[in-house]
Amino acid sequence: MALLMENQFIDLPADKTLDTKLFLESVSYLPSFFDCLGSKVFAPIKSDISGNITKIRGVYDKDPVKYATLQQIVEAEKEAYGAEWPKVGATLALMWLKRGLRFIQILLQSLADGEKDENNPNLIRVNITKAYDQALKKYHGWLVQKIFKAALLAAPYKSEFIKALSKGQVVTEADCMASVRQFLVNYTATVDAIYEMYTAMNAELDYTV
Amino acid sequence: MALLMENQFIDLPADKTLDTKLFLESVSYLPSFFDCLGSKVFAPIKSDISGNITKIRGVYDKDPVKYATLQQIVEAEKEAYGAEWPKVGATLALMWLKRGLRFIQILLQSLADGEKDENNPNLIRVNITKAYDQALKKYHGWLVQKIFKAALLAAPYKSEFIKALSKGQVVTEADCMASVRQFLVNYTATVDAIYEMYTAMNAELDYTV
Numbered sequence A, B: 001m002a003l004l005m006e007n008q009f010i011d012l013p014a015d016k017t018l019d020t021k022l023f024l025e026s027v028s029y030l031p032s033f034f035d036c037l038g039s040k041v042f043a044p045i046k047s048d049i050s051g052n053i054t055k056i057r058g059v060y061d062k063d064p065v066k067y068a069t070l071q072q073i074v075e076a077e078k079e080a081y082g083a084e085w086p087k088v089g090a091t092l093a094l095m096w097l098k099r100g101l102r103f104i105q106i107l108l109q110s111l112a113d114g115e116k117d118e119n120n121p122n123l124i125r126v127n128i129t130k131a132y133d134q135a136l137k138k139y140h141g142w143l144v145q146k147i148f149k150a151a152l153l154a155a156p157y158k159s160e161f162i163k164a165l166s167k168g169q170v171v172t173e174a175d176c177m178a179s180v181r182q183f184l185v186n187y188t189a190t191v192d193a194i195y196e197m198y199t200a201m202n203a204e205l206d207y208t209v
């Protein structure tokens, strides 16, 4: 779990404001998560998520004071863009990014909870499928769903995935899962807070790609 | 055919040297070709090909005199990289780029030759499949082949594809195909010359992704 543990998310303040700079720092390591899946076919996903982060950072860098929190960015864009909003700017980038973050969260949580295919305990397809169904499927048309089903066959064995998450160090599954659980505390709170903001601001869209 | 006609490839000299600068100029418009396929799912292909071009341009820009022709680039890299070569640098980028170029060439040629599925004359799946089988399939493992089969279902109708190639202008199929034939003359000669160079220099690899 070296990959994730070295880049823990912060404990959110009580008012759940999300500091843009700290968020961008923590999240910048997550595209590498898709390398842990082992196959080159996941490169387009990694680059989609990296693109979201770059888009948000681009807005932040224009005025770090004005955009100090993610909430301030989304509110400023709502003002600035009128009818185009929320399918625009960092609001759109964060809308999609949070779905990728949720995917990672549910996948890790499912593994940490020991959910498995009893007939194939070393496969993680059930965990990936659960994460996909809950975080992304709804936003994908039949074609992307079909491509997902094909790509799922390239998912690594659980043992390989754990090794990759641990940056190649040999660790026990139990040790890795203990770290995952610790990582998930602040991470889940952060992802939840973004979802709550999108609901509160009526910024969520459900079009499919 | 506005997209391609405005960016014709040059008539090659008798010795078939490929001027790097002119090649990069002509080829820089081709990633947009994949937009003509209509669906967002082709974005990863467009970005793979754009990446190849960027890689080659990066090498060229380091020393435009030393790297004046594509042959000089590949030869200089053979010297410089030793055992790593040819799976490295602009040599690798051009190895893959030429396959994408061949894909486009065979697809356009097949359309210009009037090859069609008699039962579905407005579909271009037979043409795309022919191009894929001849240019790329061999270099793709079963998984990417499977993803190709799914993506094929997102291919546009012939009429839409022609309209997109013509930059949205309404032109007859016959007019468009006349332009395609004209475009293909120098384009095919260029792609052939690159393939010949890879064979002559023993630079071709057949690993799969």
Ligand SMILES: CCCCCCCCCCCCC/C=C/[C@@H](O)[C@H](CO[C@@H]1O[C@H](CO)[C@H](O)[C@H](OS(=O)(=O)O)[C@H]1O)NC(=O)CCCCCCCCCCC
Residues within 6 Å of the ligand: A044, A045, A048, A049, A051, A052, A053, A055, A089, A092, A093, A094, A096, A097, A099, A100, A103, A128, A132, A136, A144, A147, A148, A151, A152, A153, A155, A209, B040, B041, B042, B044, B045, B144, B147, B148, B151
């Ligand atoms: C040779 C044959 C080749 C054929 C080619 C086929 C290629 C198939 C490509 C498959 C799609 C790759 C994934 C990317 C999907 C993306 O389309 C979506 C929407 O992407 C968003 O779109 C917005 C506009 O609507 C903005 O541009 C956003 O950009 S903006 O920053 O500009 O605002 C952008 O992120 N993102 C997503 O669905 C997010 C995906 C997140 C992670 C998913 C995890 C799944 C893990 C699976 C494990 C088994």
Ligand SMILES: CCCCCCCCCCCCC/C=C/[C@@H](O)[C@H](CO[C@@H]1O[C@H](CO)[C@H](O)[C@H](OS(=O)(=O)O)[C@H]1O)NC(=O)CCCCCCCCCCC
Residues within 6 Å of the ligand: A040, A041, A042, A044, A045, A144, A147, A148, A151, B044, B045, B048, B049, B051, B052, B053, B055, B089, B092, B093, B094, B096, B097, B099, B100, B103, B128, B132, B136, B144, B147, B148, B151, B152, B153, B155, B209
């Ligand atoms: C939510 C679920 C999401 C699941 C995610 C699934 C995503 C599936 C992605 C599918 C693959 C996209 C196409 C890209 C394939 C690429 O892997 C290959 C090799 O790519 C090369 O690899 C080299 C190293 O081996 C270097 O990195 C090269 O880079 S270098 O410049 O650094 O040297 C690079 O181009 N290029 C290719 O095969 C080239 C493809 C050319 C065009 C193909 C036309 C097909 C048209 C089809 C029309 C129907």
